[in-house]
Amino acid sequence: MSDIHEAKVKVTGFVQEELGKDPASIRVLKLAKSDMGWEGTIEVTEENEYLKKLGHPTIFDKNRYVISLDEGFNVTGFGPEEA
Secondary structure, three states: OOHHHHHHHHHHHHHHHHHOOOHHHEEEEEEEEOOOEEEEEEEEEEEOHHHHHOOOOOOEEEEEEEEEEEOOOOEEEEEEOOO
């Protein structure tokens, strides 16, 4: 398995496991080697919980997250993409 493929598997697997997201709702936008390992930007289609609580029809947001991996493909950082 190539390094970039393994990084992609780890990034998407982390989001599936930690956020409980369906694989179809996850899209890898960027995956690049960094000085510390790997950094990936993903887009996750998520239901807008605020509008749902107000009784509005289902509306989906596309939220972006950045995930950092070390050389051993362990997640070392996770958070929303900063604008």
